[in-house]
Amino acid sequence: MNADFEAMRVSQGALPIIDVSGLRSPDPAERRAVGRALRATCADKGFFYIRNHGVDPALQARVFDAARRFFHRPLEEKKRVEMALSPANRGYEPLRGQTLEAGAPPDLKESYYVGEGRGADDPKVRAGKFNHGPNQWPDGVDDFRPAIEAYYRAMSELSELIMRGLALSLDLDEHYFDDFCMDPQAIVRLLHYPPQPANPAPNEKGCGAHTDFGGITLLLQDDNPGLQVWNQARGTWIHADPVPGTYVVNLGDMIARWTNDRYRSTLHRVVNISGKERYSIPFFYSGNPDHQVRCLPGCLAEGEQPKYPPVTVEEHLMEMYRRTYA
Numbered sequence: 046m047n048a049d050f051e052a053m054r055v056s057q058g059a060l061p062i063i064d065v066s067g068l069r070s071p072d073p074a075e076r077r078a079v080g081r082a083l084r085a086t087c088a089d090k091g092f093f094y095i096r097n098h099g100v101d102p103a104l105q106a107r108v109f110d111a112a113r114r115f116f117h118r119p120l121e122e123k124k125r126v127e128m129a130l131s132p133a134n135r136g137y138e139p140l141r142g143q144t145l146e147a148g149a150p151p152d153l154k155e156s157y158y159v160g161e162g163r164g165a166d167d168p169k170v171r172a173g174k175f176n177h178g179p180n181q182w183p184d185g186v187d188d189f190r191p192a193i194e195a196y197y198r199a200m201s202e203l204s205e206l207i208m209r210g211l212a213l214s215l216d217l218d219e220h221y222f223d224d225f226c227m228d229p230q231a232i233v234r235l236l237h238y239p240p241q242p243a244n245p246a247p248n249e250k251g252c253g254a255h256t257d258f259g260g261i262t263l264l265l266q267d268d269n270p271g272l273q274v275w276n277q278a279r280g281t282w283i284h285a286d287p288v289p290g291t292y293v294v295n296l297g298d299m300i301a302r303w304t305n306d307r308y309r310s311t312l313h314r315v316v317n318i319s320g321k322e323r324y325s326i327p328f329f330y331s332g333n334p335d336h337q338v339r340c341l342p343g344c345l346a347e348g349e350q351p352k353y354p355p356v357t358v359e360e361h362l363m364e365m366y367r368r369t370y371a
């Protein structure tokens with residue numbers, strides 16, 4: 046099985062690396078230039094690397110370090126903060142806790158979910174909003190909470206920047222998505238993949254093939270390869286191997302919906318054939334739960350109909366969780 050996965054290897058060069066520093070420029074022409082670069086890649090696979098993103102490498106290292114120390118703890122301890130105990134789906138998800146690819150065996154990964162922490166008196170928690178509530182924090186894992194909270198803030202800021210770039214890429218006002226970005230739902234997810242076993246069950250993988258549910262995903266990888274992105278045109282998997290100093294960014298299903306599929310939410314999976322423990326940290330930016338996702342201006346040709354009915358972010362996310370958590 047592992048040999049098959051390896052045989053499908055094609056070069057990682059198929060995914061572009063975009064320098065996003067221009068989005069912070071005071072010069073509108075520089076910001077628009079990044080928008081143009083984004084447009085091409087979003088309409089192709091919706092999967093690309095970004096560099097000069099501005100997130101402090103020391104902060105990234107702190108989060109990886111905290112993740113490693115947490116996942117190394119005994120299972121009984123990790124289970125004290127199990128996601129099953131959280132009405133907001135926060136905390137620890139054991140190995141094989143999710144099946145991202147329908148029909149495949151459960152995923153060979155364990156994970157930890159952190160979002161915006163909200164107390165019982167928060168109006169959105171009182172209103173019963175999906176996935177709103179407090180985080181869970183493990184005892185005795187040094188720097189776990191401070192590192193992840195600081196990272197959450199940095200990634201929220203970067204996500205807002207990328208959303209402004211996406212607005213420009215669609216010839217919309219740079220602030221078109223500001224309402225979507227107000228009081229947003231987002232998740233820092235720590236992931237740990239053990240090495241792919243020598244004799245895996247048929248089709249067993251770190252992450253089954255899936256598209257991401259939400260708006261945008263910004264993925265931080267350690268040094269170990271494993272992420273593969275479907276190349277529809279060739280019928281092969283592109284290996285999105287780690288590139289130092291970058292994030293892999295991919296567009297989720299909501300952006301495909303918004304753009305009537307002009308922008309792509311592409312199938313991807315993880316097969317950890319590195320032989321080592323692999324850690325990764327996706328940041329899922331889903332936006333304001335009450336925001337209506339409907340076909341954007343400029344994404345319909347004359348006579349073309351929207352393929353998807355309008356849906357709120359919250360409705361969309363609920364449906365996607367339902368599909369992957371039995």
Ligand SMILES: O=C(O)CCC(=O)C(=O)O
Pocket residue numbers: 234236252257264266271272313314315325326327
């Ligand atoms: O770990 C990775 O490289 C990708 C993870 C992923 O696709 C996901 O969590 O949605």
Ligand SMILES: [Fe+2]
Pocket residue numbers: 255256257313
């Ligand atoms: Fe994903």
